[in-house]
Amino acid sequence: MEISLQGVDFAYQVAGRQLPVLYNINLKISAGDFLALTGAGGSGKSTLAQIIAGLLEPTAGKVSLDGRVLPGRGRFRGPSPWSRIGMAFQMPEQQLFAETVMEDVSFGPRNMGLSPDRVKARAYKALEAVGLDPETIGDRSPFTLSGGQRRRVALAGILAMEPEVLILDEPTAGLDPAGQELVLDLIRDFARRRDRAVVVVSHNMAEVAAIANQVLVLHQGRIALRGTPRDIFRQEEALRAYGLLPxxxxxxxxxxxxxxxxxxxxxxxxxxxxxxxxxxxxx
Structure with a gap:
C-alpha cells in the first residue's frame, strides 16, 4: 500500500476563522517504511498523522491511496479503503468502552462484517500479539486492568483489524520504562512484516533513534528536515533551532x-x- 500527500495544507476552523496548521506537505509512505514524525509542540505532527489516516481532510492538496485520490473516512459508506490504515491516538486506553476485553478488541473486526468465527480468531490473535492471554483476560473489564495492560488492549483492538499501515501518536506516553519497551517491541514486530508500514508521532528523540528508518521534522507546520536518523542527528544545531533535543x-x-x-x-x-x-x- 502507498499513501501519498501532495501539496497538502490544513487549517482548523476556529470561531469562523481559519487557523493554519500545515503548509505544502509532500510525503509518500510505502510498505516497509518506518517513519517518525517529530517536532516541537504545536508543529503540526499529530494533525499530519490524522490526515495520513484519513481522519482529517486537507484544506488544499491531495491525499491518495495507491494512486487514487480519496475523500476522508467520514464520507464513505460501507467498506472503505481507509480501513487498511489503523491509528492509535495518544493514551489509546482512554478510548476503551466495552464491558469486556474481548468485546472491545472484537469491535473493529465485527464492524468490518466478518463472521463471528473470524472475529473471534482475530481478537485472539491480536491479544496474543500484545502479550495477553485471551482465555485469562478476555472476560475481564478493561477498566480493572493496569495502565500498561489497557494500552495493550487498545492496541490489540487496532491490530485485530489487520491494518497495512499502523499510525501511533506518542505510543509510549505515560508508561513506565518496562511498559515503554514492551510497546516499542510490539511496534517493531509489526514493522518487520515486509508488506506493512508504520508511522510514529514522537517528540522523544531517543525513541525515534531506536525504531525509525526515516525521520520527518516539522517546524511551524512545514517540513524542516527529512532523512534517516543518522542524517537528522548529525544536525544538532538545526534540531535545537527547531525546539528539539538530540x-x-x-x-x-x-x-x-x-x-x-x-x-x-x-x-x-x-x-x-x-x-x-x-x-x-x-x-
Missing part, C-alpha cells in the same frame, strides 16, 4: 567532538558509542 548519546558525541575527540556524531546505539569512544581512547 538523543542523549548524540549529545554526548557532539560534546566530545567539540572537545577535539575524533568521534562520529551520528551514533544510534550504546554499543556504537562505546565502540567509538574505546577506539578514540586506544588511539
Amino acid at each position: 538523543p542523549p548519546l548524540t549529545q554526548l558525541m557532539h560534546s566530545l567532538k567539540q572537545r577535539g575527540a575524533p568521534v562520529p556524531t551520528d551514533v544510534l546505539t550504546l554499543e556504537e558509542a562505546q565502540e567509538a569512544i574505546l577506539h578514540w581512547l586506544k588511539g
